Amino acid sequence: MRPHVRRLTAVELYIAFQVVLLAGALAGAVLTSRALDWHPIWVVIVLGAVAACAEGFPVRVAHIRLVSSFSVLVLAMVMLGPAPAAAIGLLATLADGLRRRRWRTSLAWFEDAATYATFPLVGGLLARALIGHGLHQSLGLRPSTQDVALTVGAVYAVAILLNFALVALLYRVTERRGLLYQTRNVLLPMLPSEAAAGVLTALIAVAYAELRNGGAVLVGLVVVLAVFTALVRALARSEERADQLAARSNQLAQLQVGVLGTLFETLAMRDPATARHSATVARLARALAAELSLSERDQELAATAGLLHDIGKFALPDRILSAGELSDEDLAVVRRHSQDGARLVGRLDGYGEVAEVILYHHERIDGTGYPAGLIGREIPLLARIIAVCETYDTLTARDSYRSPVTPVEAFGELRRVAGRQLDADLIDRLTVMVQRDPAAFAVDAVTGSEAELEFARLARAMAQP
Numbered sequence: 001m002r003p004h005v006r007r008l009t010a011v012e013l014y015i016a017f018q019v020v021l022l023a024g025a026l027a028g029a030v031l032t033s034r035a036l037d038w039h040p041i042w043v044v045i046v047l048g049a050v051a052a053c054a055e056g057f058p059v060r061v062a063h064i065r066l067v068s069s070f071s072v073l074v075l076a077m078v079m080l081g082p083a084p085a086a087a088i089g090l091l092a093t094l095a096d097g098l099r100r101r102r103w104r105t106s107l108a109w110f111e112d113a114a115t116y117a118t119f120p121l122v123g124g125l126l127a128r129a130l131i132g133h134g135l136h137q138s139l140g141l142r143p144s145t146q147d148v149a150l151t152v153g154a155v156y157a158v159a160i161l162l163n164f165a166l167v168a169l170l171y172r173v174t175e176r177r178g179l180l181y182q183t184r185n186v187l188l189p190m191l192p193s194e195a196a197a198g199v200l201t202a203l204i205a206v207a208y209a210e211l212r213n214g215g216a217v218l219v220g221l222v223v224v225l226a227v228f229t230a231l232v233r234a235l236a237r238s239e240e241r242a243d244q245l246a247a248r249s250n251q252l253a254q255l256q257v258g259v260l261g262t263l264f265e266t267l268a269m270r271d272p273a274t275a276r277h278s279a280t281v282a283r284l285a286r287a288l289a290a291e292l293s294l295s296e297r298d299q300e301l302a303a304t305a306g307l308l309h310d311i312g313k314f315a316l317p318d319r320i321l322s323a324g325e326l327s328d329e330d331l332a333v334v335r336r337h338s339q340d341g342a343r344l345v346g347r348l349d350g351y352g353e354v355a356e357v358i359l360y361h362h363e364r365i366d367g368t369g370y371p372a373g374l375i376g377r378e379i380p381l382l383a384r385i386i387a388v389c390e391t392y393d394t395l396t397a398r399d400s401y402r403s404p405v406t407p408v409e410a411f412g413e414l415r416r417v418a419g420r421q422l423d424a425d426l427i428d429r430l431t432v433m434v435q436r437d438p439a440a441f442a443v444d445a446v447t448g449s450e451a452e453l454e455f456a457r458l459a460r461a462m463a464q465p
Helices: 010-032 041-054 069-079 082-100 106-131 145-174 179-211 214-270 272-291 296-308 311-315 328-335 337-346 352-360 381-396 407-416 424-436 448-462
Strands: 059-061 064-066
Touching: 010 082, 010 106, 010 145, 041 069, 041 082, 069 082, 069 106, 069 145, 069 179, 082 106, 106 145, 145 179, 272 296, 272 381, 272 424, 296 352, 296 381, 311 337, 328 337, 337 352, 352 381, 381 407, 381 424, 407 424
Parallel strands: none
Antiparallel strands: 059 064
């Protein structure tokens, strides 16, 4: 028998990767270190101190912790070189670890240390390749302002992307956040503030190279950190307000679902036949919209409008709902149900298109319908779909106000009024659809409980902000 070998988990593999990455970064720093990189020593001390202090003022954006020490590290990469930059990065990590006691979590410790040793090393090597040496060693060669600015820009961009990639990998392993999601919700929102910080960082580097004034470095660093922190904090507050608005919108959406659900349930208790009819029309309307190859959104609109097309009957008196025959005065009251329903549904956010379908579902192709007397294709397509589906159900259902007929007889009646009351093309498509699968569209196939479940699903979808 072959011995059982335990496979390493994703987290264990990630920790091993971080350990190797950290060891490689340390080895790279030692091999690339030059004595002149550490002079003047006061620049190393100032940059290290500011980086360590900056770790005490983090900002969180989309659950990602951002610190303004990044600009300091970029200056170290360009001013000094890869080894000092990596050392300052590790110093900042150590300061943050002591403050937050990160050493208690091996994964977090190795991730921070490996990241803050790697991207400063890579950025420092890139700066060395572009300029040839640290800025303090280039005073005799006087690199142009353009060269310095372009070098800082390139180093800043590479460092940002590498830092993001390493952090995103951590969240991909530990929290299974997709890289595309993190790019869209973390990297892209912070690019404007990082671009501004990058410009300020370039100005500091140019001033250091041109003015040879060490005091300007410290002052410039304070300015960069202050501006960066202000920009990122503003971004964080903006995202927080956006999250709060989204939460309130979702609460409003749920409230709307509750209001419509209550109305539908009340109507179902007053008139179960109307509730069953509405659910059946919703099912037929969605299927017919799919038969016409309409978009998924239009199919949902058709279903929702079908479910709510008679919601205006909530306002009808009980004597009309239960009456066998209606007087002309009662018929006039009944005809208002499309307007009442459209007005009721139209007051809810996200239901404007549904309200339009409800308003016009009793229009006729020949212009003799109500409430607006629209003709032909002036009537919205979804309203014409609802009209055909509800007429078919009224003809075939056992709980309608008239004696039911068979589907074949119903299709004959629909064709008789085609082109005058109903859309002839839609009648043909409905006929083909039902005859192709009669069992799926059997008479009275939808129960009251199924109607309520169908309504809840459709309403939640339509009520989303």
